[in-house]
Amino acid sequence: MFFQKKNILKKKFKKKKFIVKFKIPIIYIILTIFSTFATMHTTSFKDFLMRDELKNRISSFGFEHPSEVQQQCLPNSLLGFDILCQAKAGMGKTAVFILTILNRFLEGNIKGEGAVLVLTHTRELAFQISKEFVNFSQGLDIKTLLIIGGENTQEQINKIKNDKPNIIIGTPGRILALIKKKDLNCDHVQAFVIDECDKMLSALGKIFILKKIFYFLIIKI
Helix, strand or coil: CCEECEEEEEEEEEEEEEEEEEEEECCCCCCCCCCCCCCCCCCHHHHHHCCHHHHHHHHHCCCCCCCCCHHHHHHHHHHCCCEEECCCCCCHHHHHHHHHHEEEEEEEECCCCCEEECCCEEEHHHHHHHHHHHCCCCCCCCCEEEEEECCCHHHHHHHHHHCCCCEEEHHHHHHHHHHHHCCCCCCCCCCCEECCCHHHHHCCHHHHHHHHHHHHHHHHH
């Protein structure tokens, strides 16, 4: 699930028992992708509306053709539309929002400190996403920070203040704790990602945490 700032619309977001009414500047598009296997397309990454810096990074990793999920989602997300994507593991969903976010930074559509917030349900997945952001953003003036539970809170606060990260990846509990203490500022969030949102929304405790995080984001945007 990937929200980006756009025209002001009044929305009602409903997923299972998770209901939030909010006023947020987004255009909402849902793309659901069902597949039993990852297929490749003749379309090349070079055909997407991405900056050359990113295309070169993709090429350096040996990727030439997008997967099915990337083929269907990237053209819309790169244009700034919001995405709800469902696909099996290993089909490249993470690359969709990583490439989109980095490209929009390079184009100046997303900018500044704390501009992107990425949430996921486990520390291991948060670490993996952070690593991918770092890999794809090498040589770019974009800073990423990992904030997860089980790590020293004060060290994380110091990194927020000193490093001034553009992208923050973390787990909901620790992110909410820092927001409540005003150690993490939501004023400038321009893109919000919930990775593996089905698992996040199916866990009762995490639903309440997400609703609170949504509240802080909504009143600031």
